[in-house]
Amino acid sequence: xxxSTIDLWVGVFVAIGLGALLxxxxxxxxxxSFSTAETYRVDARFANIGGLKVRxxxxxxxxVVGRVADIAFDNESYEAVTVLRIDSQYKFPRDTAAKxxxxxLLGDQYIGLxxxxxxxxxxxxxxxxxxxxxxxxENLISQFLFSKAAEGGDAKGGK
Amino acid sequence: MVTTTVWRLGYASRFFVxxxxxxxxxxxxxxxxxxxxxxxxxxxxxxxxxxGLFVGMVLGLQGYDTLQRYxxxxxxxxxxxxxxxxxxxxxxxxxxxxxxxxxxxxAEIGLMKATEQLSAMEMMAVDPIARVVAPRFWGGVLSMPLxxxxxxxxxxxxxxxxxxxxxxxxxxxxxxxxxxxxxxxNDILNGVxxxxxxxxxxxxxxxxxxxxxxPTAEGVSRATTRTVVTSSLAILALDxxxxxxxxxxxx
Numbered sequence: 001x002x003x004s005t006i007d008l009w010v011g012v013f014v015a016i017g018l019g020a021l022l023x024x025x026x027x028x029x030x031x032x033s034f035s036t037a038e039t040y041r042v043d044a045r046f047a048n049i050g051g052l053k054v055r056x057x058x059x060x061x062x063x064v065v066g067r068v069a070d071i072a073f074d075n076e077s078y079e080a081v082t083v084l085r086i087d088s089q090y091k092f093p094r095d096t097a098a099k100x101x102x103x104x105l106l107g108d109q110y111i112g113l114x115x116x117x118x119x120x121x122x123x124x125x126x127x128x129x130x131x132x133x134x135x136x137x138e139n140l141i142s143q144f145l146f147s148k149a150a151e152g153g154d155a156k157g158g159k
Numbered sequence: 160m161v162t163t164t165v166w167r168l169g170y171a172s173r174f175f176v177x178x179x180x181x182x183x184x185x186x187x188x189x190x191x192x193x194x195x196x197x198x199x200x201x202x203x204x205x206x207x208x209x210x211g212l213f214v215g216m217v218l219g220l221q222g223y224d225t226l227q228r229y230x231x232x233x234x235x236x237x238x239x240x241x242x243x244x245x246x247x248x249x250x251x252x253x254x255x256x257x258x259x260x261x262x263x264x265x266a267e268i269g270l271m272k273a274t275e276q277l278s279a280m281e282m283m284a285v286d287p288i289a290r291v292v293a294p295r296f297w298g299g300v301l302s303m304p305l306x307x308x309x310x311x312x313x314x315x316x317x318x319x320x321x322x323x324x325x326x327x328x329x330x331x332x333x334x335x336x337x338x339x340x341x342x343x344x345n346d347i348l349n350g351v352x353x354x355x356x357x358x359x360x361x362x363x364x365x366x367x368x369x370x371x372x373x374p375t376a377e378g379v380s381r382a383t384t385r386t387v388v389t390s391s392l393a394i395l396a397l398d399x400x401x402x403x404x405x406x407x408x409x410x
Contacts, residue, residue, distance in 0.1 A: 013204065014305065017200075017309055024308060024312055029343040
């Protein structure tokens, strides 16, 4: 019987099959960027997070430094509480500001960190005090319309 | 008619449980299963690889044509990778596997039944389900995820060939946007789970139709046809259910 040739072919098949899975995980997916490096948790509270999703990137100066780990709603202050996991090789001052930004005109939302000037650095479990909410298009338009209406009223009153 | 269908369904469920309970031989004498992996998996390689390449190339062409209208042809890698890993890889590989390997399994077991080889085994106190059916079942179940992964990988390579080499989409953007958008757990692992489910469904239908076929030439040909039709429908229906479970839960 040519059992050994069958074994060889099955071995080749299993090897390239697993190779394809590895290719999908490492080259197509983002397993490689999932470094097993240590992270630390930081909280940030926002009045409105817009369309931010869990696992959205946290960027500083455009570089991904962490990810959004969890989003919850605080039932007492009526704010959104986001938990950020930041790679522990990146240290930030305690007065770092967190903003919710949009990549491109219609892109996904992410959290941008702007480093402050405090000498002490953020530690695990601390909170980012200075935050800026997502820009909501409807609010922006209504503000614009109200200011236009106010201008019109002033112009009439001046006559 | 309905009674017959329900009857067969009940018999198939009992057959499945019996098959799982008597899989010991197939796993202990793994040689038997390796032989079936050769017939179901290795011999399906050519059709899977070539179809994957062409599906990926077509996706590359069509995706580029649509995306460049919105000035986002760099997202071609994302489009090709996500559609292959999530849907087309498991589904098309499953359909090809059903017609290439599933029909062969049904015909083989059906012919064994028609020529009374299965009865002869029972006479020799060898359980035909443990000796003949279980190795084919496990061979198919183990082959299917590997074939689907190969299909997806080959398709992404085909999309790369058309998008980057032929049309000239930027190579760095093609891969980096793909890596940013494809999640290992949400996309790739769910694709693998889909292919395992399809593998179980297709192979179970194939071995059951073979084992339950009417032992005549006409009965075997009917059983083979039913295998391809039923397993294709099962793949598409299961795909809808699995997609609904996996990809809409987050929103």
